[in-house]
Amino acid sequence: MCATCGCGTDQVHVDGKILHHHDHDHPEDAHAHMHVHCASDMNVSRRVKIERAILAQNDRYAQSNRQFLAEHGILMLNLVSSPGSGKTTLLVETIRALQNALPIAVIEGDQQTDQDAARIRATGVSALQINTGKGCHLDAHMIGHAMQQLTLQENSILFIENVGNLVCPAGFDLGEAHKVVILSVTEGEDKPLKYPDMFRAADLMLLNKCDLLPYLSFDVNRTIEYAHRVNPSLHIIQVSATQGTGIPEWINWIRNECRQAAITQVKNVHSLQSG
Amino acid sequence: MHELSLAESMLQIIEDAAAEQGFTRVKKIWMEVGRLSCVEKDALRFGFSVVVDGTVAQQAVLEIIDIAGRGRCERCSSEIAVTTLYDACPNCGSYAIDIIRGNEMRITEMEVE
Ligand SMILES: Nc1nc2c(ncn2[C@@H]2O[C@H](COP(=O)(O)OP(=O)(O)OP(=O)(O)O)[C@@H](O)[C@H]2O)c(=O)[nH]1
Ligand SMILES: [Mg+2]
Ligand SMILES: [Zn+2]
Ligand SMILES: [Zn+2]
Ligand SMILES: [Zn+2]
Numbered sequence: 246m247c248a249t250c251g252c253g254t255d256q257v258h259v260d261g262k263i264l265h266h267h268d269h270d271h272p273e274d275a276h277a278h279m280h281v282h283c284a285s286d287m288n289v290s291r292r293v294k295i296e297r298a299i300l301a302q303n304d305r306y307a308q309s310n311r312q313f314l315a316e317h318g319i320l321m322l323n324l325v326s327s328p329g330s331g332k333t334t335l336l337v338e339t340i341r342a343l344q345n346a347l348p349i350a351v352i353e354g355d356q357q358t359d360q361d362a363a364r365i366r367a368t369g370v371s372a373l374q375i376n377t378g379k380g381c382h383l384d385a386h387m388i389g390h391a392m393q394q395l396t397l398q399e400n401s402i403l404f405i406e407n408v409g410n411l412v413c414p415a416g417f418d419l420g421e422a423h424k425v426v427i428l429s430v431t432e433g434e435d436k437p438l439k440y441p442d443m444f445r446a447a448d449l450m451l452l453n454k455c456d457l458l459p460y461l462s463f464d465v466n467r468t469i470e471y472a473h474r475v476n477p478s479l480h481i482i483q484v485s486a487t488q489g490t491g492i493p494e495w496i497n498w499i500r501n502e503c504r505q506a507a508i509t510q511v512k513n514v515h516s517l518q519s520g
Numbered sequence: 521m522h523e524l525s526l527a528e529s530m531l532q533i534i535e536d537a538a539a540e541q542g543f544t545r546v547k548k549i550w551m552e553v554g555r556l557s558c559v560e561k562d563a564l565r566f567g568f569s570v571v572v573d574g575t576v577a578q579q580a581v582l583e584i585i586d587i588a589g590r591g592r593c594e595r596c597s598s599e600i601a602v603t604t605l606y607d608a609c610p611n612c613g614s615y616a617i618d619i620i621r622g623n624e625m626r627i628t629e630m631e632v633e
Contacts, residue, residue, distance in 0.1 A: 290547060290633045295537060298626040299529045299551075381522050413522040416558065441605035442558050474606040477616045 258376040259390055261359070303417055306385035310392060310420025318400040318510030320503050323419050325443060326427035327436075328409030331453040333361045335427065335486040336404055340368045342496050347503065348401035352391045354383040354408045361406060371395060382413045385420055400507055402499065415442040422502060423447070428472075429454040430463045437472040444475045449482070451495060456485040523560060526625070527567035531575060533627055538576045543632035546580040550629040554587040556605065556622035580630075589622030 257264040298304070314321050324332050333353075340349055351372040353362040362374035373391050375383060383405065397403060405421065407414045415424075426447035428436055431454060437444040444450065450472055452465065465483065472479050482498065484491030534546060553559050561584055572578050589602035593609040594616035600609055602622060608615050 290631055291543075293537065293541060293543070293630045293632055295533070295627050295630060297533050298624075299526055299533070300625065302529060302532065380525065382525075384525075412558070416522075438606055445605050471606070474608070474615045477614075 257378060257380065257387055258374075259387070259394065260362075260373055261376075264387060264390060300416065300418075303385045306389050307418035307420040310385055310389050313392065314403070314420060314422075314506075315509050315513045317397065318507045319397055319403055320401075320499070320506040321403040321405065321419070321421045322499070322502070323405045323407055323414075323421035323424045324427060325407045325411070325414045325424055325447065326409060326429075327411045327432060330409070330427045330429040330432065331486045332406045332409070332427055333364050335451065335453060335484070336406060337364060337368055338486050338489065338492055339404075339496065339499070340365070340370055342492060343402070343499065344368065344370060346500075348398040350395050350397055350401060350403050352383075352388065352395070352403065352405045354387075354406060356380070356408060377408055381408060381410050382417050383407050383419060384417050388419045400503070400510070402503065411436065411440040411443050415440075415446040422506065423449060425449045425451060427451045427453050428468070430457055430461055430465075434464050434468040434471060437468065437475050441475040444472050444479065447476070447479060449480045449498065451491075452481060452483045453486055455483045455490060456488045523563035524567040524570070526559065526564060527571045530568060530627060531571050531577065534577050534580075534630070535575065537630070538632075541632070544576055545633050546577040546630055547633065548581045548583060548631040549577070549627060550583045550585060551627045552585045552587050552624040554589065554622035554624040556589045556602065556619060557625045559625055585628075587622055587624050590620050591617040591622075592620055593617055 324336070326332055336351060343349060349370045351365045351370060353365065353372055353374045354377060355361055355374070356377050356379070359374040359376070362372040365372035373395055375387050375391060377383065388405065392403070405419060424447040426443055428450060430452065452468065458465070469481055472481060482491050482494050484495055534549070538544070553561060553564070565582055568582055572580065590599060591602040592599050593612060593614055595614040596609060596612040598609065598611045600611070600617070602617060602619060606615065607617065609617060
């Protein structure tokens with residue numbers, strides 16, 4: 246059933262089906278070089294050097310996802326935020342603006358329910374729901390499976406809506422081109438400092454629900470200043486998913502990234518041909 | 521963050537090593553955890569004690585080596601101590617700091633039999 250795999254948990258569901266737990270060995274894992282210090286009798290204690298990053302396996306899956314995406318010229322964007330910042334609303338608007346120009350697919354991550362995937366499918370694009378159960382983030386292995394099930398088109402866009410959580414999705418590379426962090430103005434200016442890992446991991450920040458600014462004492466400039474302390478090269482766009490302001494700039498950003506993905510694909514093909 | 525799933529990844533690394541190296545019991549594990557890695561050490565210890573129950577690492581002592589944050593300023597190139605991800609360079613005030621140490625999350629060595 247699984248072509249790539251290693252890990253996974255029996256709490257994870259992809260479109261309602263259990264993502265199997267894999268107990269098989271991973272020959273590729275032999276990369277980690279282990280030196281046996283004093284290999285003598287089996288029952289005698291010995292020291293084993295191992296030097297293995299805890300997330301090494303996730304990073305390998307991420308790399309294979311990235312390779313697949315590059316070969317097919319697919320732009321994968323990983324949308325991360327706290328719960329309720331407006332990711333799904335924003336995705337629906339984004340799909341409406343782009344779906345006549347480009348093929349789009351969406352992977353939805355939530356602990357429970359497939360409501361967000363249903364909201365996406367209502368636009369006509371295909372969406373796959375991953376339910377992580379108790380898990381608080383998506384990992385690269387789940388995404389690899391989801392990508393196999395989605396039959397992705399060449400030169401398309403694959404959006405991932407991560408589990409609403411400003412903490413741990415920052416630590417998991419899924420193989421995406423960029424993490425896009427969404428912060429809504431009702432959450433407070435201090436979030437970039439309180440959850441710096443996420444704002445550092447992202448390349449773009451969408452400041453959402455800007456239509457509500459007249460009713461709040463939210464200081465936009467201070468938020469931007471905080472975000473730039475954590476990540477000086479973070480690009481920031483102010484948007485309102487419900488009113489549509491700022492959406493054209495976000496769409497332009499995406500289109501530009503799609504061109505980059507196409508260029509990467511061409512390079513990839515050339516290097517395969519010459520190599 | 522997600523210390524339980526990190527503990528599961530650790531167990532996978534240990535079990536892979538056990539299969540390859542033919543050991544049946546892990547007595548001690550040395551690991552490096554950087555202060556900027558956002559791992560809560562007590563939560564990791566707890567998560568680890570839960571996931572290793574009934575495995576080769578059931579009785580393993582977890583020795584966590586703490587790694588302080590270090591960075592290099594992109595503007596003035598000085599190497600500095602980093603305690604938060606929004607530290608400014610003490611020499612030039614820039615926030616553009618490359619983290620060079622303090623993100624570690626890795627198992628370095630084990631005592632096994
Ligand atoms: N005023 C205003 N409300 C918004 C905007 N964007 C989203 N909302 C509202 O915010 C609420 C949450 O929006 P969702 O799109 O479900 O948020 P989400 O980030 O997908 O939520 P989770 O997937 O549960 O984390 C809904 O009631 C939206 O109508 C916006 O730009 N302005
Ligand atoms: Mg949503
Ligand atoms: Zn699998
Ligand atoms: Zn998590
Ligand atoms: Zn400096």
